[in-house]
Amino acid sequence: xxxxxxxxxxxxxxxxxxxxxxxxxxxxxxxxxxxxxxxxxxxxxxxxxxxxxxxxxxxxxxxxxxxxxxxxxxxxxxxxxxxxxxxxxxxxxxxxxxxxxxxxxxxxxxxxxxxxxxxxxxxxxxxxxxxxxxxxxxxxxxxxxxxxxxxxxxxxxxxxxxxxxxxxxxxxxxxxxxxxxxxxxxxxxxxxxxxxxxxxxxxxxxxxxxxx
Amino acid sequence: xxxxxxxxxxxxxxxxxxxxxxxxxxxxxxxxxxxxxxxxxxxxxxxxxxxxxxxxxxxxxxxxxxxxxxxxxxxxxxxxxxxxxxxxxxxxxxxxxxxxxxxxxxxxxxxxxxxxxxxxxxxxxxxxxxxxxxxxxxxxxxxxxxxxxxxxxxxxxxxxxxxxxxxxxxxxxxxxxxxxxxxxxxxxxxxxxxxxxxxxxxxxxxxxxxxxxxxxxxxxxxxxxxxxxxxxxx
Numbered sequence: 001x002x003x004x005x006x007x008x009x010x011x012x013x014x015x016x017x018x019x020x021x022x023x024x025x026x027x028x029x030x031x032x033x034x035x036x037x038x039x040x041x042x043x044x045x046x047x048x049x050x051x052x053x054x055x056x057x058x059x060x061x062x063x064x065x066x067x068x069x070x071x072x073x074x075x076x077x078x079x080x081x082x083x084x085x086x087x088x089x090x091x092x093x094x095x096x097x098x099x100x101x102x103x104x105x106x107x108x109x110x111x112x113x114x115x116x117x118x119x120x121x122x123x124x125x126x127x128x129x130x131x132x133x134x135x136x137x138x139x140x141x142x143x144x145x146x147x148x149x150x151x152x153x154x155x156x157x158x159x160x161x162x163x164x165x166x167x168x169x170x171x172x173x174x175x176x177x178x179x180x181x182x183x184x185x186x187x188x189x190x191x192x193x194x195x196x197x198x199x200x201x202x203x204x205x206x207x208x209x210x211x212x
Numbered sequence: 213x214x215x216x217x218x219x220x221x222x223x224x225x226x227x228x229x230x231x232x233x234x235x236x237x238x239x240x241x242x243x244x245x246x247x248x249x250x251x252x253x254x255x256x257x258x259x260x261x262x263x264x265x266x267x268x269x270x271x272x273x274x275x276x277x278x279x280x281x282x283x284x285x286x287x288x289x290x291x292x293x294x295x296x297x298x299x300x301x302x303x304x305x306x307x308x309x310x311x312x313x314x315x316x317x318x319x320x321x322x323x324x325x326x327x328x329x330x331x332x333x334x335x336x337x338x339x340x341x342x343x344x345x346x347x348x349x350x351x352x353x354x355x356x357x358x359x360x361x362x363x364x365x366x367x368x369x370x371x372x373x374x375x376x377x378x379x380x381x382x383x384x385x386x387x388x389x390x391x392x393x394x395x396x397x398x399x400x401x402x403x404x405x406x407x408x409x410x411x412x413x414x415x416x417x418x419x420x421x422x423x424x425x426x427x428x429x430x431x432x433x434x435x436x437x438x439x440x441x442x443x444x445x446x
Contacts, residue, residue: 066407156279162378186289
């Protein structure tokens with residue numbers, strides 16, 4: 001294992017950086033899109049609610065790999081040339097945003113409906129009440145599950161290995177076939193993934209206990 | 213237009229269905245294995261056996277925080293280094309079972325924790341031993357609470373079988389790739405077919421989970437478990 005780190009340390013660190021970069025980009029966009037659809041799911045307008053519901057159910061029930069491969073195979077063929085990294089990130093954004101939307105929606109619904117009614121009675125419009133009263137309270141409930149979603153996102157970013165995204169998993173495969181030491185290579189890759197996910201996972205558990 | 217419709221010829225559909233059969237086979241095998249091992253591991257983690265529970269808990273945490281693809285690679289390419297060489301189907305069943313057992317174990321632990329302490333105390337005070345109380349009082353209630361959560365976990369298991377294409381498991385995803393690899397005109401129809409087939413299976417399972425939630429009257433109680441599931445779901 002140590003010899004793998006010595007010989008291929010640079011490649012592994014590059015992969016780690018790409019994984020982190022892709023996860024952070026995907027997290028930011030997935031948060032924006034996901035929160036948007038979560039709000040659409042609770043607006044009074046029935047048409048908007050149906051659109052949000054369809055989006056969420058479709059992307060929750062199709063494997064991430066199918067979404068990612070679609071952007072890797074079909075989009076360059078018919079629309080525009082994009083790299084594996086970009087197509088992987090887009091797939092990750094669409095997939096995660098559906099899960100984040102569900103998380104945020106359950107956060108919004110866990111806020112007492114009296115808060116919304118009280119705000120409306122005070123003369124705020126629906127959007128104002130959402131923006132200033134409901135969402136700030138909802139985000140407090142939502143932070144631990146969102147942290148867990150971020151951990152999932154980091155794990156799911158390994159799907160970039162399928163589309164030549166040069167992430168940690170991809171580098172791991174290259175090194176495994178180069179060094180012929182598959183087992184120790186994958187153990188090294190595992191350690192690097194754990195460095196990203198395990199501390200976050202324990203912190204989220206601590207936060208859950210503290211907020212509960 | 214006709215070339216596109218040719219994608220859905222009987223030969224292609226049958227080829228896809230053969231792949232779907234492998235997907236179902238691998239899913240069902242790993243569901244059964246992970247259900248059994250998940251419950252055992254979850255109970256071991258919950259009851260405080262000296263050292264054993266701590267070790268099991270740590271291993272579960274490690275497996276839960278690794279990508280499934282890594283575990284699949286490790287099983288198929290890593291294990292032959294120490295002399296164990298599974299074929300693609302067994303490698304994916306083993307990898308999925310290991311990963312999902314850890315997930316189910318976490319759900320089981322959360323399910324047991326969500327039962328009020330009074331149940332255990334009451335059972336003990338009527339003269340049951342710790343294990344009797346666990347077996348006859350705590351577990352039946354806990355399993356009822358966590359069934360919707362476990363069904364959602366199995367939805368993600370079905371989706372995750374697609375990841376095993378990377379070790380050339382001849383599943384739905386792999387067969388679709390073979391078809392559009394031979395004729396690029398079939399790419400979009402194949403992705404459509406993939407999306408529809410996975411969606412039908414997963415969405416009906418998700419409806420089943422909602423129905424069970426309703427039927428078992430656990431909608432409120434399983435809230436705590438649901439939080440774990442959201443963290444577990446991929």
